[in-house]
Amino acid sequence: DVKVTQSSRYLVKRTGEKVFLECVQDMDHENMFWYRQDPGLGLRLIYFSYDVKMKEKGDIPEGYSVSREKKERFSLILESASTNQTSMYLCASRAQAGGSREQYFGPGTRLTVT
């Protein structure tokens, strides 16, 4: 059974703190993604990685950075958390090869910045 795990389900941080969100997948997938999901705005891509140490900006990368040192792990970093980064953060992974593009998601981290 495919598995994507995220380090926390709920997180509360203060404005200005540095925040690390971790994602691990056990499917040997090359591609990994970080999204945020907000009511009325749907799913928005922050960053993705197509291989170890490789990353590409998504639609809303400002205020975020990522790290992928190992194939199975993709970290999202909020350099200095702000209240507008309060959101549900979703990690996903996908195999690189083939015409099929299904993504497998983790359970999500609900981050509140106060």
Add this chain to the structure above:
Amino acid sequence: DAKTTQPPSMDCAEGRAANLPCNHSTISGNEYVYWYRQIHSQGPQYIIHGLKNNETNEMASLIITEDRKSSTLILPHATLRDTAVYYCIVLAGGTSYGKLTFGQGTILTVHP
């Protein structure tokens, strides 16, 4: 990627089949139809996808019309745990990185 249209909400009785429609009239030849669902406060879950043939897996069946302009997701024996928002999306095939964009989806409520 082609746009999709889904009804905003549907109801289904537990144990009955749930048939969720999706229109994608501008779909092009290399685009697949994907279905995901999201149970409240959880991450989205991949259900099934297809190109032109009908598909079935352990979760659901996908019926795609011959002209590929619409499709139906069938949950054959809906349970209360199938209550979720169901998203139909259309994506081109190939090895591009595959950003997902969900529309409003259909809120399926399964009642006893």
